[in-house]
Every structure is written in structure tokens, then in C-alpha cells.
Amino acid sequence: MNIAKVIVDVPASSINQTFDYQIPKQFQGVLQKGMRVIVPFGPRKIMGFVVEFTSQTELTKLKDILEVLDLTPVLTNELLELGRWLAEETLSLYITALQAMLPQVLKAHYQKELIRLTDEEMTNELENFFAGRDVIPYEEVDHSPVSYYQLQKAVQDGDIAVNYLVKSKITKKRVTMIKPLRSSHLLEETLLDLSTNAKKQHELITFFIENPAPIEKRTLIHKLQTSNATIKNLVDKHILENYSEEVYRNPFDDESIVQTTALELTEEQEQAIIPIKEKIVANEHDVFLVHGVTGSGKTEIYLQAIQDVIKKGQEAIVLVPEISLTPQMVKRFKGRFGSKVAVLHSALSSGEKYDEWRRIHRKEVQVVVGARSAIFAPFENLGIIIIDEEHENSYKQEDNPRYHARDVAIHRGKNHQCPVILGSATPALESYARAQKGVYRLAVLEKRTNSQAMPEVEIIDMRKELHAGNRTMFSRSLKERIEQCIQRQEQIVLLLNRRGYSTFVMCRDCGHVKECPHCDIALTFHKNSNQLKCHYCSYEEPMPTICPECSSDLIRYFGTGTQRVEEALTQLIPEANVIRMDVDTTRRKGAHEKLLNQFANREADILLGTQMIAKGLDFENVTLVGVLTADSMLHLPDFRSSEKTFQLLTQVSGRAGRHELPGEVIVQTYTPDHYSIELASEYDFTQFYKKEMAMRKTFKYPPYVFLALMTISHENQVKVIQTTQKITKMLLDHVSDETVVLGPTPSPLARIKNRYRYQCMIKYRNEPHIRTLIQNIIQNFSEETRKDDLFITVDMQPYQMM
């Protein structure tokens, strides 16, 4: 077994296979599956993953593995298998799947350098270029007058060599530590020798007599109110020692977390957790859908199930949507399980993510709380997987590998023979349908733990407001309630559902709308920079003062950005103190938390924001929730738009009256009789489920069919349409009669970055060879994809139709 099969870091379909390498003597026995290696590949050196060993090969000559990058495998056998499954399932490359399971810092970076080999005089250009140096970074060629031809010749003649480097950007954080170099009683003697003037040094030594353990320099300075100079003085006298130690970055302030213990469960919770616990004990896989209204105590069920798993010596993964992975949420898990918890989410720096990942990898934690990619946590003894708010779209990755964390969770649950829990107040239709069919076990929590009723929801017809002469975006009723609330010193959450709306610029005279010259989309106005920007290609131009079409000066921006709502709000209710939360105000690190803390401390009356405020927040003083534009995503080209509207309204309503104070909700809409809005206001999930399922059945959408979406893009519109047409036909020729193939249809975003985009949608029920078929079709166009800049992407379970 001295040959390693390696998946190399080259994301191309022609390289989507293992390559055999000889294992040199020094690595035999230490090299394991799942380790990263550096291998020669053609003229270069690249990173790869060892996925298998063998003693036989068809090739006559093998190259050697050059280096082994890891001491222990970064991927377990289970994850290697999972990667293969994931690649097949999502029609992506094995290497892409493997990379997706690891923190970004483990990705290799490639550099080249030129090395002078000859002592003899080279051409003038080359001598000037090297300027006496023996090694130069390759990029310098670009800024030098040396021609590629000259370089090529010098390399051929053996005067210069190209060296290929593989770099990793792993950085380990180090801190300076201070420790005494003498034992306590020797320190006491030292104290006697010290000049009486050296008060600070005296204090410092006294401190170490009492606390001889090493301490971080920063903490020491802070604690004793001393200085760097004082410490340095004692270090120079060899009384103290200065050394650096590797530490994990800890993005969370653990000290402020209060430990909690298991709460008494309600009868409902008890009923829900019993079958889960049974599966944990029996080491059996099963999927549970916990359908519990907001405030019904789902999290406590998770916590107690995890408790059992840890007791058994097993591990737990908890997935939480990106948006609700707030410090509040983290505290609940750290409060119960303390240092056994690692947290993974996108707001962490790549170094922090790596540190949290290493804590999992080294088995220093038993619980991971994280966003989508935490599903790949390298645990080897999983006892439970929990997906909270399982209906959330953020569990679907929107680039390759386009996986849904729910599917990965269930696959891993089978691998580890452990239960998977899906929890939500508004389950995805797919999940609920499976529970109805008996594929999943359903548990229902109908009561809130505080026995408070869900807040009353009032629907306001904004058309009537308009007819009554109210042109603001606040209905009279909402304005009144806000004012009452402020008077009672209670707080308000206002949700601006901005999806589908944006601040576009239109000429009031001729109706001309400023669009991006490279994409078929209106430009968005950014007030602080007075620029128009394209969200898809980052094109930017200054806001025009006159209309470019008709030269009218009545060109204005429209739409409802949070900024504008804030302005209008302070105009309408001047006494209101508003905190605005959107991408702009939360960009800086920690800004999110800071704003929420301010609101929790009642420094403002109103929290105004986009989607990000709808989920998981829990403020006891909030009694009014206002939804400014409930129907803004109802008209998007997406068969899930009703479902999303229902979910959002239900979620946001749960933000009011979570504690003693009763809450109320006001929903403003132009389509008050739409079933998703009506039924959300009555909290009638079952009725919504029935209605929506009927719709899905008539229009052939999931969960009645599976979807696959192929998107084809190219600079030439005719070519795209023709290619999409061909693909559609090829599909139709090979699928069963039941299967529907729609296309070519222009993508909802028909042009991005000067490329036209057309799509083809496949709706199928039973098509066992669909993946092979699509793969073959893509293979068929591989020439054109390579040479003619044609792009074909596939999404096997699209959530975004764009």
C-alpha cells in the first residue's frame, strides 16, 4: 500500500478523478486518508487530499508525494464518503465538495517565483530585472520590460528556473505570557533586595508570590495598573520571564455568561422529547419534525436532548440560521454546556473560524452551534443533529456545491445512526408533507411556555389609506399605536420587508429608470455616497442631476430603503427614538450586537430593520410589531413566495408580547385578502398548509415534484437561446412522459455582467437517471464550455430561481 490516490485541487471536470502518487519512505506509515498533501501536477505543485491507498496502478511511472501538510487527517473517513455523495447529489466536483467541508484557511494558495541558476552574464533586460537578486516573485514580470519570450528561452537554457510554491494562510494567534522565574520564597527574598522606591516592581513581585501561575501580559497590566516598562525591568533582571504562547481566539465574552440548568418541561415538551430520547438511547436514526409555535420552548427540548447525548459521550451539531445566530442564542448554549460548545458562523474572522474548527477537530468540544456549513463539523461520534428554524432559506448553499444542509444532516444522521431534529414554528412545506406521510415523526407544541396568547394581528389595507388621502408609508392606525406605545414607554419593532423593493431612480417627467449598463436591473441609490450602484456587478456611477433621456431635472429616487423610512418616521413622530438595522449600519464587526444591546437597554423606542430583525430576537418590553410592506415579496417570480410571506409574518408576530406584557401586531398590505397574509394573521398553519399544497399540486411544484434548474449563460443572446433550446430537447428525448421540461426561459435576471442568462426547468417525480442524464448533456457541451466561454450551471434543488 505505498501508493496514494489523491484528489487534486483543480476544479475542472476533466480532473474530477483520483491521481496516483508514490508515497516516499519517510511518509509511509504516517500518511493517512483525509490528510492534505502537496503533489507535483504537470509542471506545478498543488495541494490535494489523500482519499485512498493502493498497492497497484496501471501507470508505469508515478511521481512522489512532495509534502504532507497535516499531522492528523483533516477529513474523517465519513466526511470523505460524505463528500463523494455530496458531489454526486449536487452534480459538483469532488474537490469542491471537500473544500466546502473545511475552514477557508486550509485552502492552499499558489505562488510562483523565478530563481537565477547561472553565474554567467544574461541579457541586459534580464540582468536589470534581477538587479543582483537570486530569487524574485513571478508577478514582477508583469511590471517589467522583460518579454515572456526571453524568459522562456532563459528557462529552456537552464539559466532561470520557475519555482512553484504552495502556501497556506493559517495563522495561529499568540499572546505574550509572563511567569516568575523563581519560586515564591525566593521571590520574597528578592523583595527584600529591592529598592524601596520601586513601588510598582514591589507590587508585581508580591502578585507573583501569591499567584505563581503564568498570566497573560495584557491581563497583568490591566489588573495591577502597571506598565510594560516595569515588567521589562524585572524580565531584564531575570526575575520574570516573557514568552509567547499559542492561544485560540475567543470571539465570545465567556465571563458574562450565566450558567443555567435544565428547566422543568411542560407536558407538551415532555411528550415531544420522549421519542427523541428513546432514539438516542437506542442509537437509531430517525427524523423528527418539531412544529412548535414561537415561544413554545423548542430550544429547551434541544438542550435537554443534547444533555443526554453528551452524557453518553457523544457529540451534537446544532444548526441555526445565519441571521439568528445572535449572541443571545449563543449564550443559551454556552450557558448550559459551557466550554463544551464551539460556535461557527460567518461573522467570525477566518482565523476565529479556524480556531473553533480546531477545537472540534481536537475533540475539545462536544457541541457545535453554527450556520449551514457547521453541518460538516468533523465529529466522529455524533449523537444528534438539530436544525432550528428548518424552513430557513439560508440552509441552502447558493453556489457549488449547491447543497441543502437538511439533506446533509439526514445523510450524516444515517451514517452515525443518530436522530435528526427539525424544528420550526412554520415548517417548510416539504418537511411537513413528509411528516404527514409518516417519513418523519411529527411533534406539535401548541402552547407557549408563558401561556400568553399569540398577539392579536390587525391587517391594514393600504389601498384604503391611499384613498383616504394618506400618502405616507405609515397607516393612521400604525402611527397612533406607535405614539401610544411610546407614551407607555414600551418598545416597537418595525419590519421593512425590503426584498423586491429597492431605491431605484426614476424620472418623473418621462418615466425613465436608470439601469445598469451590464445587467438587466435597476441601479440602487446610495444616499451617503450619492452614487448609483449595481448589486450584481458593482458598477457605480454618480447620481445624475438631470434625466439622461429627456434632460428634465425632475429625476428622483423611489422605493423604500430603511434610511428613507427612518427619515419619514422621525418626521411623522418627532419624539420617536429610532435604531435602524440594515446592511449599512451592521457592516462593522460587533455593530449588530451593539445595536441590539442598545435596544435591549431601552435606549430607543423603535427598532427598524429588514429581515434580520424578524428572527429569534427576544425583548421583553416590545409590545408592538409593525410590518410596513407585508406583500413586497409576494409578487416575486418564485413559487415559494406565499410560503415565505406566511413564514415571515408568523415569525415577526412572535416578537411581540413574549413576556408579561401583551403584544399586538399591525400588518400593512396592498393585498389584504391573500391567503398567506390572512392565515398568518390567524396563526393557522394547518389551513395554510392545505391551501398551499393544493396550489403546488395544480402547478406541479415541490413537494409534488422534484425540481432541477439549468442556467445557461453567454455574451451572445442568440447562442444562449439556441443552446438552451438544444438542452431542452435533449432532456425531453430522454425523460419519461410524466416529466415536464420548461424552457428556454429568460432567467429572472436575464443579463448579469454582460452575459445573457436563459434557463431550463425540469419537474420530475420519478427519474432515477436524471443526474447521469444532465451530466451527459453538460459533457456534450464541454467543448463549448471550454473554448467558447459558455457557462452551464445546475441546481438540483433550486431555492432561488435567479
Place this chain on the structure above:
DNA sequence: AGCACGCCGACT
């Protein structure tokens, strides 16, 4: 992907 190699045409 990214690299070498080879062929072509342009320029000097």
C-alpha cells in the same frame, strides 16, 4: 484550472 508547446502572423 493552468501550463507548455507549436504554429502563425507581424514587425524590424
Place this chain on the structure above:
DNA sequence: GTCGGCGTGCTC
């Protein structure tokens, strides 16, 4: 002879 610009084929 010196250059850049493609198209093609290969990577254990």
C-alpha cells in the same frame, strides 16, 4: 531574430 496571440492537449 523577436515578439504576442491563439488553439490544443495534458496533468498520476
